[in-house]
Amino acid sequence: MAKERNPWLWLPSLYFVEGLPYTIVMTVAVIMYKNLGMGNIEIALYTSWLYLPWVIKPFWSPIVDLLQTKKWWIFIMQLVIGGAFAAVALTLPTDNFFRYTLACFWIIAFTSATNDIATDGFYMIGLRSDQQAFFVGIRSTFYRLAMWAGQGGVVLLSGYLFEVFEDYKSVWSTIFFGLAAAMVCFSLFHRLILPNKENIRSLKDRAHGLREVGIMFSQVSIILLFGFLINSFLGWETSWTYVILGAVVIAYLMITLKKKIKEDPDKMNTPILSFFVKEDIWSILAFILLYRLGEAQLVKIASPFLLDSTEVGGIGLNNEQLGWLYGTIGLGCLVVGGVLGGIAIYTKGLKFWLIPMLLSINIPNLGYWLLSFFHAESFIFIGGVIAVEQFFYGFGFSALMMYMLYVSQGHHKTAHYALCTGFMALGMMLPGMISGYLQEFLGYTNFFLFVVISGIPALIVAFRLKVDPKFGLKEK
Numbered sequence: 198m199a200k201e202r203n204p205w206l207w208l209p210s211l212y213f214v215e216g217l218p219y220t221i222v223m224t225v226a227v228i229m230y231k232n233l234g235m236g237n238i239e240i241a242l243y244t245s246w247l248y249l250p251w252v253i254k255p256f257w258s259p260i261v262d263l264l265q266t267k268k269w270w271i272f273i274m275q276l277v278i279g280g281a282f283a284a285v286a287l288t289l290p291t292d293n294f295f296r297y298t299l300a301c302f303w304i305i306a307f308t309s310a311t312n313d314i315a316t317d318g319f320y321m322i323g324l325r326s327d328q329q330a331f332f333v334g335i336r337s338t339f340y341r342l343a344m345w346a347g348q349g350g351v352v353l354l355s356g357y358l359f360e361v362f363e364d365y366k367s368v369w370s371t372i373f374f375g376l377a378a379a380m381v382c383f384s385l386f387h388r389l390i391l392p393n394k395e396n397i398r399s400l401k402d403r404a405h406g407l408r409e410v411g412i413m414f415s416q417v418s419i420i421l422l423f424g425f426l427i428n429s430f431l432g433w434e435t436s437w438t439y440v441i442l443g444a445v446v447i448a449y450l451m452i453t454l455k456k457k458i459k460e461d462p463d464k465m466n467t468p469i470l471s472f473f474v475k476e477d478i479w480s481i482l483a484f485i486l487l488y489r490l491g492e493a494q495l496v497k498i499a500s501p502f503l504l505d506s507t508e509v510g511g512i513g514l515n516n517e518q519l520g521w522l523y524g525t526i527g528l529g530c531l532v533v534g535g536v537l538g539g540i541a542i543y544t545k546g547l548k549f550w551l552i553p554m555l556l557s558i559n560i561p562n563l564g565y566w567l568l569s570f571f572h573a574e575s576f577i578f579i580g581g582v583i584a585v586e587q588f589f590y591g592f593g594f595s596a597l598m599m600y601m602l603y604v605s606q607g608h609h610k611t612a613h614y615a616l617c618t619g620f621m622a623l624g625m626m627l628p629g630m631i632s633g634y635l636q637e638f639l640g641y642t643n644f645f646l647f648v649v650i651s652g653i654p655a656l657i658v659a660f661r662l663k664v665d666p667k668f669g670l671k672e673k
Contacts, residue, residue, distance in 0.1 A: 202392040204324060208332060209339045211271070211391070214383045215316045216343030218278050218309040221376065222247050222302050223625075225347045228500050232355070232365040232516065233294075241497040241633030247302055248629065250310040251622030258615035261314040267322065267611075270315035272388045274308045279380030281305045286373035289366050313618065318611035321602070323394050331671070333599050334539015338532050341591055345528045348500070351376075353520025420446055440627065472613045480661050481604050485617055486624035487655035488597045491559050491648045492590070493628035498636050498644065499565060503579075510569065510641040512579060526580045527587040534591025541592075543671050547599045548664040555659055558593030559652025561586040566645035597621070603668050 223244060230240050261270050281304040288297035324332060351372060358368040424439040475481065503519055505511025514522075541550050564582030573579060601617035628651075636644045 248626030338535030356517025538595030
């Protein structure tokens with residue numbers, strides 16, 4: 198048996214590195230493109246599409262689950278991410294920087310999503326169930342620390358560097374070279390520090406998983422082909438055709454699977470298919486998709502709102518101020534909220550905290566509405582809104598993470614958790630894609646009010662969920 202290693206030695210850095218490329222692609226890229234002169238609609242649309250790898254990562258999760266070990270995948274993917282960060286730095290000074298950097302961000306997104314599969318699988322393999330409950334807040338905190346190291350520290354650094362270079366392309370090139378070096382160091386560290394907790398699967402298991410991956414990719418190919426043909430025939434230039442076709446295919450497959458499971462349950466016992474025959478699967482998926490509906494819209498518009506001039510309804514901060522607010526006040530409140538969220542579930546259980554944590558992640562978004570309504574200029578008021586929103590976000594996000602662990606229990610826990618996080622990413626991607634259009638149409642004030650109202654659907658679904666009252670409680 199592999200020697201036990203204290204999770205505090207490896208878990209914090211593992212989840213910090215899981216969160217870092219995600220926040221660079223999804224949040225820091227928004228600020229970078231804003232600095233380089235792009236509009237809110239363009240930024241929200243193109244960066245929201247970068248969620249796609251996290252949406253479809255369940256299609257190749259069996260490969261990560263069955264080929265090699267999670268530790269091997271973590272090491273290789275983090276090396277590739279480091280190389281892609283360097284590629285962003287090299288392509289930013291070019292004339293076609295937008296096209297090239299987007300291509301690099303796609304590489305980062307796909308490798309980061311694969312690293313997520315391996316990291317979450319390693320979490321479930323390397324910890325007991327009571328340890329998983331205890332560390333869910335810690336893991337969430339370090340994941341969010343990475344997000345604020347990006348949105349806070351990196352953005353703050355960009356403000357300082359702008360005073361030196363006076364050119365945002367040079368600023369961001371320098372930053373991405375630094376990120377590349379950091380990722381390579383993290384990959385080498387994890388190669389050495391992660392415990393050896395698993396063995397490579399048998400040839401039979403690997404063949405089974407690869408066959409299922411082939412089936413899933415064939416479904417994706419059909420969606421892409423028909424979407425292309427429909428757009429060509431009708432003369433459309435929209436990506437929504439693929440989204441609608443994907444939703445139709447998923448709904449059809451789930452209805453078909455429900456019928457087949459009654460005929461021959463054994464055939465459904467595969468990493469992906471077994472997930473879609475879970476009891477109350479529709480409620481499960483609805484809750485995961487809707488839990489972050491408000492945040493999905495807020496995260497794409499909050500930074501542009503804070504950076505935009507007061508003449509267009511924004512707050513008028515610069516990069517240095519924005520980075521300081523998120524990197525100090527936001528960071529401290531996030532850490533406290535995340536830790537308390539994990540401890541709360543550890544002491545009272547997930548079922549007790551599910552509704553309160555859902556409310557805590559949505560109600561504080563009212564602060565952004567207040568900022569836009571009163572055209573706030575007070576740095577203290579702005580910082581207070583960010584502090585409250587981040588504290589309760591850190592607290593409330595623990596419930597979603599723990600709920601996904603809850604519904605992923607069983608033989609194929611790695612693949613099932615990847616499916617959960619894929620649907621969670623879809624719940625971020627689709628609202629994010631239209632958030633720029635909504636903001637332009639509604640204006641900042643009405644948009645932020647709409648963000649708060651967006652928390653109601655998840656609350657309705659939450660009352661229908663069945664959760665074991667003992668799940669997450671400390672084992673006695």
